[in-house]
Amino acid sequence: MNAVVEIQNVSKIYGAGDSEVKALDNVNLTIEENEFVAIVGPSGSGKSTMMNLIGCLDKPSIGVVKIAGQDVDKLNDVNLTQLRNYAIGFVFQQFFLLAKTTAVDNVATPLLYRGLSSREAREKSLVMLGKLGLADRSDHEPTQLSGGQQQRVAIARALVTEPTIILADEPTGALDSQSGEQVMNLLQKLHQEGKTIILITHESEVANRAHRRITLRDGRIVTDDKSGQKV
Numbered sequence: 725m726n727a728v729v730e731i732q733n734v735s736k737i738y739g740a741g742d743s744e745v746k747a748l749d750n751v752n753l754t755i756e757e758n759e760f761v762a763i764v765g766p767s768g769s770g771k772s773t774m775m776n777l778i779g780c781l782d783k784p785s786i787g788v789v790k791i792a793g794q795d796v797d798k799l800n801d802v803n804l805t806q807l808r809n810y811a812i813g814f815v816f817q818q819f820f821l822l823a824k825t826t827a828v829d830n831v832a833t834p835l836l837y838r839g840l841s842s843r844e845a846r847e848k849s850l851v852m853l854g855k856l857g858l859a860d861r862s863d864h865e866p867t868q869l870s871g872g873q874q875q876r877v878a879i880a881r882a883l884v885t886e887p888t889i890i891l892a893d894e895p896t897g898a899l900d901s902q903s904g905e906q907v908m909n910l911l912q913k914l915h916q917e918g919k920t921i922i923l924i925t926h927e928s929e930v931a932n933r934a935h936r937r938i939t940l941r942d943g944r945i946v947t948d949d950k951s952g953q954k955v
């Protein structure tokens with residue numbers, strides 16, 4: 725087994741003194757390659773903080789976070805950005821597509837950051853849009869697409885860099901139930917193809933599609949469903 729996320733004795737503290745908030749409180753968690761994990765918990769329990777750590781968008785106050793075997797604390801900003809670009813594909817509730825930009829150019833963005841020529845980037849992006857059933861929408865701008873289509877464009881953008889981990893924050897939160905179902909079917913398919921899927925959700929139906937459910941409360945993991953044990 726190959727651990728892609730290792731969180732060891734991690735606390736995340738915001739603020740200082742009287743305004744100090746312990747958003748994560750001594751958390752330990754290992755996620756292996758090709759797991760399909762849902763992180764659940766009430767508002768304020770630390771889900772976004774955990775996502776930010778896994779996504780290398782933030783560093784822990786205490787403890788060690790290793791992504792794809794690399795200790796994020798030991799990386800400088802350039803290497804951290806690189807790790808993020810290579811290891812992780814982000815999917816957000818609000819899609820975050822670039823406005824007035826076609827689907828294909830949205831998908832191509834992370835490849836351009838990586839230094840591919842615009843021709844190469846567009847070619848790869850068209851292939852990915854085709855895989856997600858959006859070949860005939862490649863020249864559409866976000867406002868010309870439905871919510872479900874926009875989220876699939878966002879997923880194409882997350883996938884085009886061939887990341888190990890897909891990190892999705894409430895990916896169905898802004899979608900009607902049918903489009904949400906399509907997005908979940910897509911994540912399930914990607915899991916079957918070997919991706920590691922980590923998603924945050926407060927919808928139990930969505931969480932139930934995952935093979936492992938981790939519940940946070942007050943910055944601590946209170947249940948880890950795969951082991952079926954309270955921790």
Ligand SMILES: Nc1ncnc2c1ncn2[C@@H]1O[C@H](COP(=O)(O)OP(=O)(O)O)[C@@H](O)[C@H]1O
Pocket residue numbers: 738739745746747765766767768769770771772773774
């Ligand atoms: N940047 C921040 N500054 C101060 N407090 C924060 C910050 N981000 C989150 N918090 C606090 O940390 C706790 C966990 O927040 P968060 O990780 O956003 O939880 P969730 O995503 O589960 O709603 C909350 O009490 C929240 O108010």
Ligand SMILES: [Mg+2]
Pocket residue numbers: 771772773
């Ligand atoms: Mg949150």
